[in-house]
Amino acid sequence: MAKKSEAVLEGFMEGPLNFPPTYKFDVGTHTYDTSAKKRKPAWTDRILWRLRRTGSPVPSHNSALQWGLTSWLGGATRVSQHYYHSHMGFTISDHKPVSALFSLHFPFKVNLPLVTLEVEKEWTKFSDATAKLTVVHGFQRSSWDWVGLYKVGFKHHKDYAAYVWAKSEHSTQVMFPEEDLPRDPGEYILGYYSNNTNSIVGVTEPFQVHAALTQLHSDSYQISDVSSEDDSTLVLLAPISRSPSMCASVCVCVCV
Incomplete structure:
Protein backbone atom coordinates (compact mmCIF):
# COMPACT_ATOMS: atom_id res chain seq x y z
CA MET A 1 0.00 0.00 0.00
CA ALA A 2 2.86 2.40 0.84
CA LYS A 3 4.61 1.66 -2.46
CA LYS A 4 1.47 2.58 -4.35
CA SER A 5 0.55 5.69 -2.37
CA GLU A 6 3.84 7.22 -1.13
CA ALA A 7 7.04 8.27 -2.85
CA VAL A 8 9.22 7.07 0.06
CA LEU A 9 9.57 3.61 -1.52
CA GLU A 10 9.75 4.82 -5.11
CA GLY A 11 11.98 2.59 -7.22
CA PHE A 12 12.11 -0.28 -4.73
CA MET A 13 11.39 -3.81 -5.91
CA GLU A 14 10.19 -6.87 -4.01
CA GLY A 15 9.72 -10.48 -4.95
CA PRO A 16 6.37 -12.27 -4.52
CA LEU A 17 5.27 -13.05 -0.97
CA ASN A 18 4.88 -16.81 -1.24
CA PHE A 19 5.24 -17.46 2.47
CA PRO A 20 2.86 -17.04 5.45
CA PRO A 21 2.78 -13.82 7.48
CA THR A 22 5.85 -13.56 9.70
CA TYR A 23 4.28 -11.62 12.58
CA LYS A 24 2.98 -11.83 15.31
CA PHE A 25 3.68 -15.17 17.00
CA ASP A 26 3.60 -16.23 20.61
CA VAL A 27 7.26 -16.53 21.52
CA GLY A 28 8.41 -20.13 21.64
CA THR A 29 5.56 -21.35 19.43
CA HIS A 30 4.29 -21.40 15.86
CA THR A 31 0.95 -19.94 16.99
CA TYR A 32 -0.18 -16.48 15.96
CA ASP A 33 -0.93 -13.97 18.73
CA THR A 34 -3.24 -15.37 21.39
CA SER A 35 -2.94 -12.38 23.73
CA ALA A 36 -5.86 -10.09 24.51
CA LYS A 37 -4.84 -7.84 21.60
CA LYS A 38 -5.04 -10.74 19.09
CA ARG A 39 -3.04 -8.89 16.46
CA LYS A 40 -3.76 -9.86 12.88
CA PRO A 41 -0.93 -11.80 11.16
CA ALA A 42 1.12 -9.51 8.94
CA TRP A 43 4.05 -9.65 6.50
CA THR A 44 6.12 -7.32 8.67
CA ASP A 45 9.56 -8.66 7.76
CA ARG A 46 10.41 -7.77 4.16
CA ILE A 47 13.35 -7.46 1.78
CA LEU A 48 13.14 -4.71 -0.83
CA TRP A 49 15.87 -3.45 -3.15
CA ARG A 50 16.60 -0.83 -5.75
CA LEU A 51 19.43 0.17 -8.06
CA ARG A 52 21.01 3.51 -7.29
CA ARG A 53 22.85 5.37 -10.01
CA THR A 54 26.07 6.87 -8.64
CA GLY A 55 28.60 9.40 -9.77
CA SER A 56 28.19 12.72 -11.51
CA PRO A 57 27.53 13.60 -15.16
CA VAL A 58 30.60 13.18 -17.31
CA PRO A 59 31.65 15.70 -19.98
CA SER A 60 31.29 14.44 -23.53
CA HIS A 61 35.03 14.50 -24.25
CA ASN A 62 35.67 11.67 -21.76
CA SER A 63 35.82 8.07 -22.87
CA ALA A 64 33.02 5.54 -22.82
CA LEU A 65 34.89 3.84 -19.98
CA GLN A 66 34.43 6.88 -17.78
CA TRP A 67 30.72 7.02 -18.55
CA GLY A 68 30.40 3.37 -17.61
CA LEU A 69 32.21 3.95 -14.33
CA THR A 70 30.01 6.85 -13.27
CA SER A 71 26.87 4.82 -13.88
CA TRP A 72 28.13 1.45 -12.68
CA LEU A 73 25.09 0.81 -10.49
CA GLY A 74 22.60 1.78 -13.17
CA GLY A 75 22.04 1.32 -16.84
CA ALA A 76 22.37 -2.31 -17.86
CA THR A 77 23.03 -3.64 -14.37
CA ARG A 78 20.57 -6.45 -13.65
CA VAL A 79 19.41 -7.96 -10.37
CA SER A 80 18.01 -11.49 -10.21
CA GLN A 81 16.31 -12.76 -7.08
CA HIS A 82 16.71 -16.54 -6.81
CA TYR A 83 14.65 -17.09 -3.67
CA TYR A 84 12.71 -15.14 -1.07
CA HIS A 85 11.27 -17.04 1.87
CA SER A 86 10.73 -17.11 5.61
CA HIS A 87 12.31 -19.43 8.17
CA MET A 88 9.31 -20.60 10.12
CA GLY A 89 11.27 -23.01 12.32
CA PHE A 90 12.63 -20.26 14.57
CA THR A 91 10.64 -19.59 17.74
CA ILE A 92 12.91 -17.31 19.78
CA SER A 93 11.03 -14.18 18.68
CA ASP A 94 7.52 -13.06 17.83
CA HIS A 95 8.84 -12.60 14.27
CA LYS A 96 9.99 -15.21 11.78
CA PRO A 97 13.16 -14.20 9.92
CA VAL A 98 13.21 -13.92 6.13
CA SER A 99 16.08 -14.23 3.65
CA ALA A 100 16.70 -13.77 -0.04
CA LEU A 101 19.45 -14.65 -2.50
CA PHE A 102 20.41 -12.28 -5.33
CA SER A 103 22.86 -12.25 -8.19
CA LEU A 104 24.11 -9.13 -9.98
CA HIS A 105 25.11 -8.77 -13.61
CA PHE A 106 27.21 -5.69 -14.36
CA PRO A 107 27.36 -4.07 -17.81
CA PHE A 108 31.17 -4.00 -18.02
CA LYS A 109 34.35 -5.33 -16.47
CA VAL A 110 37.58 -3.48 -15.75
CA ASN A 111 40.51 -5.87 -15.99
CA LEU A 112 43.17 -3.39 -14.85
CA PRO A 113 43.03 -1.03 -11.86
CA LEU A 114 42.21 2.55 -12.83
CA GLN A 222 52.13 11.71 24.71
CA ILE A 223 51.28 14.92 26.54
CA SER A 224 54.49 16.66 27.61
CA ASP A 225 54.66 19.08 30.55
CA VAL A 226 56.99 22.03 30.04
CA SER A 227 58.12 23.57 33.32
CA SER A 228 58.94 27.26 33.46
CA GLU A 229 58.94 30.10 35.93
CA ASP A 230 55.25 30.84 35.31
CA ASP A 231 54.38 27.11 35.46
CA SER A 232 52.70 27.22 32.03
CA THR A 233 51.85 24.03 30.16
CA LEU A 234 51.43 23.59 26.42
CA VAL A 235 48.98 20.86 25.50
CA LEU A 236 48.62 19.65 21.91
CA LEU A 237 45.24 18.17 21.15
CA ALA A 238 44.97 15.67 18.28
CA PRO A 239 41.91 16.05 16.04
CA ILE A 240 39.00 13.92 17.23
CA SER A 241 37.71 13.19 13.72
CA ARG A 242 39.63 13.10 10.46
CA SER A 243 36.84 11.86 8.22
CA PRO A 244 37.03 12.91 4.55
CA SER A 245 34.38 15.53 3.96
CA MET A 246 33.92 18.89 2.33
CA CYS A 247 34.25 20.57 5.76
CA ALA A 248 37.60 21.89 6.85
CA SER A 249 39.43 19.98 9.58
CA VAL A 250 40.53 22.01 12.61
CA CYS A 251 43.53 21.24 14.82
CA VAL A 252 43.41 23.04 18.18
CA CYS A 253 46.38 24.20 20.20
CA VAL A 254 45.52 25.28 23.77
CA CYS A 255 47.82 27.21 26.06
CA VAL A 256 47.01 27.12 29.79
Whole structure:
Protein backbone atom coordinates (compact mmCIF):
# COMPACT_ATOMS: atom_id res chain seq x y z
CA MET A 1 0.00 0.00 0.00
CA ALA A 2 2.86 2.40 0.84
CA LYS A 3 4.61 1.66 -2.46
CA LYS A 4 1.47 2.58 -4.35
CA SER A 5 0.55 5.69 -2.37
CA GLU A 6 3.84 7.22 -1.13
CA ALA A 7 7.04 8.27 -2.85
CA VAL A 8 9.22 7.07 0.06
CA LEU A 9 9.57 3.61 -1.52
CA GLU A 10 9.75 4.82 -5.11
CA GLY A 11 11.98 2.59 -7.22
CA PHE A 12 12.11 -0.28 -4.73
CA MET A 13 11.39 -3.81 -5.91
CA GLU A 14 10.19 -6.87 -4.01
CA GLY A 15 9.72 -10.48 -4.95
CA PRO A 16 6.37 -12.27 -4.52
CA LEU A 17 5.27 -13.05 -0.97
CA ASN A 18 4.88 -16.81 -1.24
CA PHE A 19 5.24 -17.46 2.47
CA PRO A 20 2.86 -17.04 5.45
CA PRO A 21 2.78 -13.82 7.48
CA THR A 22 5.85 -13.56 9.70
CA TYR A 23 4.28 -11.62 12.58
CA LYS A 24 2.98 -11.83 15.31
CA PHE A 25 3.68 -15.17 17.00
CA ASP A 26 3.60 -16.23 20.61
CA VAL A 27 7.26 -16.53 21.52
CA GLY A 28 8.41 -20.13 21.64
CA THR A 29 5.56 -21.35 19.43
CA HIS A 30 4.29 -21.40 15.86
CA THR A 31 0.95 -19.94 16.99
CA TYR A 32 -0.18 -16.48 15.96
CA ASP A 33 -0.93 -13.97 18.73
CA THR A 34 -3.24 -15.37 21.39
CA SER A 35 -2.94 -12.38 23.73
CA ALA A 36 -5.86 -10.09 24.51
CA LYS A 37 -4.84 -7.84 21.60
CA LYS A 38 -5.04 -10.74 19.09
CA ARG A 39 -3.04 -8.89 16.46
CA LYS A 40 -3.76 -9.86 12.88
CA PRO A 41 -0.93 -11.80 11.16
CA ALA A 42 1.12 -9.51 8.94
CA TRP A 43 4.05 -9.65 6.50
CA THR A 44 6.12 -7.32 8.67
CA ASP A 45 9.56 -8.66 7.76
CA ARG A 46 10.41 -7.77 4.16
CA ILE A 47 13.35 -7.46 1.78
CA LEU A 48 13.14 -4.71 -0.83
CA TRP A 49 15.87 -3.45 -3.15
CA ARG A 50 16.60 -0.83 -5.75
CA LEU A 51 19.43 0.17 -8.06
CA ARG A 52 21.01 3.51 -7.29
CA ARG A 53 22.85 5.37 -10.01
CA THR A 54 26.07 6.87 -8.64
CA GLY A 55 28.60 9.40 -9.77
CA SER A 56 28.19 12.72 -11.51
CA PRO A 57 27.53 13.60 -15.16
CA VAL A 58 30.60 13.18 -17.31
CA PRO A 59 31.65 15.70 -19.98
CA SER A 60 31.29 14.44 -23.53
CA HIS A 61 35.03 14.50 -24.25
CA ASN A 62 35.67 11.67 -21.76
CA SER A 63 35.82 8.07 -22.87
CA ALA A 64 33.02 5.54 -22.82
CA LEU A 65 34.89 3.84 -19.98
CA GLN A 66 34.43 6.88 -17.78
CA TRP A 67 30.72 7.02 -18.55
CA GLY A 68 30.40 3.37 -17.61
CA LEU A 69 32.21 3.95 -14.33
CA THR A 70 30.01 6.85 -13.27
CA SER A 71 26.87 4.82 -13.88
CA TRP A 72 28.13 1.45 -12.68
CA LEU A 73 25.09 0.81 -10.49
CA GLY A 74 22.60 1.78 -13.17
CA GLY A 75 22.04 1.32 -16.84
CA ALA A 76 22.37 -2.31 -17.86
CA THR A 77 23.03 -3.64 -14.37
CA ARG A 78 20.57 -6.45 -13.65
CA VAL A 79 19.41 -7.96 -10.37
CA SER A 80 18.01 -11.49 -10.21
CA GLN A 81 16.31 -12.76 -7.08
CA HIS A 82 16.71 -16.54 -6.81
CA TYR A 83 14.65 -17.09 -3.67
CA TYR A 84 12.71 -15.14 -1.07
CA HIS A 85 11.27 -17.04 1.87
CA SER A 86 10.73 -17.11 5.61
CA HIS A 87 12.31 -19.43 8.17
CA MET A 88 9.31 -20.60 10.12
CA GLY A 89 11.27 -23.01 12.32
CA PHE A 90 12.63 -20.26 14.57
CA THR A 91 10.64 -19.59 17.74
CA ILE A 92 12.91 -17.31 19.78
CA SER A 93 11.03 -14.18 18.68
CA ASP A 94 7.52 -13.06 17.83
CA HIS A 95 8.84 -12.60 14.27
CA LYS A 96 9.99 -15.21 11.78
CA PRO A 97 13.16 -14.20 9.92
CA VAL A 98 13.21 -13.92 6.13
CA SER A 99 16.08 -14.23 3.65
CA ALA A 100 16.70 -13.77 -0.04
CA LEU A 101 19.45 -14.65 -2.50
CA PHE A 102 20.41 -12.28 -5.33
CA SER A 103 22.86 -12.25 -8.19
CA LEU A 104 24.11 -9.13 -9.98
CA HIS A 105 25.11 -8.77 -13.61
CA PHE A 106 27.21 -5.69 -14.36
CA PRO A 107 27.36 -4.07 -17.81
CA PHE A 108 31.17 -4.00 -18.02
CA LYS A 109 34.35 -5.33 -16.47
CA VAL A 110 37.58 -3.48 -15.75
CA ASN A 111 40.51 -5.87 -15.99
CA LEU A 112 43.17 -3.39 -14.85
CA PRO A 113 43.03 -1.03 -11.86
CA LEU A 114 42.21 2.55 -12.83
CA VAL A 115 44.79 3.78 -10.33
CA THR A 116 47.93 1.81 -9.49
CA LEU A 117 49.61 2.51 -6.17
CA GLU A 118 53.25 1.64 -5.53
CA VAL A 119 54.22 1.35 -1.89
CA GLU A 120 57.07 0.05 0.25
CA LYS A 121 56.59 -3.59 1.27
CA GLU A 122 57.36 -2.70 4.88
CA TRP A 123 56.81 0.52 6.81
CA THR A 124 59.50 0.80 9.47
CA LYS A 125 60.06 4.59 9.45
CA PHE A 126 57.92 7.62 8.74
CA SER A 127 59.47 8.23 5.32
CA ASP A 128 58.11 4.83 4.17
CA ALA A 129 54.52 6.11 4.45
CA THR A 130 54.29 7.24 0.83
CA ALA A 131 52.64 5.94 -2.32
CA LYS A 132 53.27 6.63 -6.01
CA LEU A 133 50.17 6.96 -8.20
CA THR A 134 49.75 5.91 -11.82
CA VAL A 135 46.39 6.67 -13.46
CA VAL A 136 45.11 5.03 -16.65
CA HIS A 137 44.57 7.28 -19.64
CA GLY A 138 41.07 8.78 -19.78
CA PHE A 139 40.25 8.34 -16.09
CA GLN A 140 39.08 11.62 -14.57
CA ARG A 141 40.27 12.38 -11.07
CA SER A 142 38.52 14.68 -8.62
CA SER A 143 39.86 17.14 -6.08
CA TRP A 144 37.89 15.11 -3.50
CA ASP A 145 39.72 11.84 -4.20
CA TRP A 146 41.73 10.36 -1.35
CA VAL A 147 44.03 7.45 -0.52
CA GLY A 148 43.01 5.39 2.50
CA LEU A 149 45.16 3.16 4.70
CA TYR A 150 43.15 0.06 5.60
CA LYS A 151 43.71 -2.86 7.93
CA VAL A 152 43.53 -6.10 5.95
CA GLY A 153 39.96 -7.40 6.17
CA PHE A 154 38.19 -4.02 6.02
CA LYS A 155 34.53 -4.05 4.96
CA HIS A 156 33.80 -0.50 3.76
CA HIS A 157 35.70 2.34 2.09
CA LYS A 158 35.26 4.42 5.26
CA ASP A 159 36.89 1.77 7.46
CA TYR A 160 40.29 3.45 7.00
CA ALA A 161 42.90 3.75 9.73
CA ALA A 162 44.16 6.94 8.08
CA TYR A 163 43.71 8.83 4.83
CA VAL A 164 45.37 11.55 2.80
CA TRP A 165 43.83 13.76 0.12
CA ALA A 166 44.93 13.26 -3.49
CA LYS A 167 43.72 16.69 -4.54
CA SER A 168 45.79 17.55 -7.57
CA GLU A 169 44.90 15.83 -10.84
CA HIS A 170 48.58 15.81 -11.72
CA SER A 171 49.99 14.64 -8.40
CA THR A 172 51.90 11.38 -8.70
CA GLN A 173 52.70 10.81 -5.02
CA VAL A 174 51.00 11.11 -1.65
CA MET A 175 52.55 11.04 1.81
CA PHE A 176 50.82 10.26 5.09
CA PRO A 177 51.56 12.80 7.85
CA GLU A 178 53.33 11.40 10.88
CA GLU A 179 50.42 12.21 13.19
CA ASP A 180 47.95 10.25 11.03
CA LEU A 181 49.77 6.92 11.02
CA PRO A 182 48.06 3.99 12.78
CA ARG A 183 49.02 2.98 16.29
CA ASP A 184 48.46 -0.74 15.70
CA PRO A 185 51.10 -2.79 13.87
CA GLY A 186 50.00 -5.41 11.35
CA GLU A 187 49.08 -5.92 7.71
CA TYR A 188 47.59 -2.99 5.82
CA ILE A 189 46.72 -2.04 2.26
CA LEU A 190 46.24 1.28 0.50
CA GLY A 191 43.11 2.03 -1.53
CA TYR A 192 42.46 4.94 -3.91
CA TYR A 193 38.92 6.28 -3.44
CA SER A 194 37.38 8.02 -6.46
CA ASN A 195 34.72 10.60 -5.65
CA ASN A 196 33.38 10.49 -9.22
CA THR A 197 32.66 6.76 -9.09
CA ASN A 198 31.94 6.57 -5.36
CA SER A 199 34.20 3.54 -5.04
CA ILE A 200 37.76 2.34 -4.53
CA VAL A 201 39.39 2.00 -7.96
CA GLY A 202 42.84 0.72 -7.01
CA VAL A 203 44.44 -1.17 -4.11
CA THR A 204 47.89 -2.42 -3.17
CA GLU A 205 49.04 -5.82 -2.06
CA PRO A 206 49.18 -6.18 1.75
CA PHE A 207 52.26 -4.69 3.40
CA GLN A 208 53.53 -4.68 6.97
CA VAL A 209 53.41 -1.73 9.34
CA HIS A 210 55.97 -2.55 12.00
CA ALA A 211 55.64 -2.08 15.74
CA ALA A 212 58.66 0.24 15.81
CA LEU A 213 56.79 2.77 13.64
CA THR A 214 53.56 2.57 15.62
CA GLN A 215 55.50 2.95 18.87
CA LEU A 216 57.12 6.12 17.56
CA HIS A 217 53.67 7.35 16.59
CA SER A 218 52.24 6.61 20.04
CA ASP A 219 55.16 8.36 21.72
CA SER A 220 54.55 11.49 19.64
CA TYR A 221 51.01 11.70 21.09
CA GLN A 222 52.13 11.71 24.71
CA ILE A 223 51.28 14.92 26.54
CA SER A 224 54.49 16.66 27.61
CA ASP A 225 54.66 19.08 30.55
CA VAL A 226 56.99 22.03 30.04
CA SER A 227 58.12 23.57 33.32
CA SER A 228 58.94 27.26 33.46
CA GLU A 229 58.94 30.10 35.93
CA ASP A 230 55.25 30.84 35.31
CA ASP A 231 54.38 27.11 35.46
CA SER A 232 52.70 27.22 32.03
CA THR A 233 51.85 24.03 30.16
CA LEU A 234 51.43 23.59 26.42
CA VAL A 235 48.98 20.86 25.50
CA LEU A 236 48.62 19.65 21.91
CA LEU A 237 45.24 18.17 21.15
CA ALA A 238 44.97 15.67 18.28
CA PRO A 239 41.91 16.05 16.04
CA ILE A 240 39.00 13.92 17.23
CA SER A 241 37.71 13.19 13.72
CA ARG A 242 39.63 13.10 10.46
CA SER A 243 36.84 11.86 8.22
CA PRO A 244 37.03 12.91 4.55
CA SER A 245 34.38 15.53 3.96
CA MET A 246 33.92 18.89 2.33
CA CYS A 247 34.25 20.57 5.76
CA ALA A 248 37.60 21.89 6.85
CA SER A 249 39.43 19.98 9.58
CA VAL A 250 40.53 22.01 12.61
CA CYS A 251 43.53 21.24 14.82
CA VAL A 252 43.41 23.04 18.18
CA CYS A 253 46.38 24.20 20.20
CA VAL A 254 45.52 25.28 23.77
CA CYS A 255 47.82 27.21 26.06
CA VAL A 256 47.01 27.12 29.79
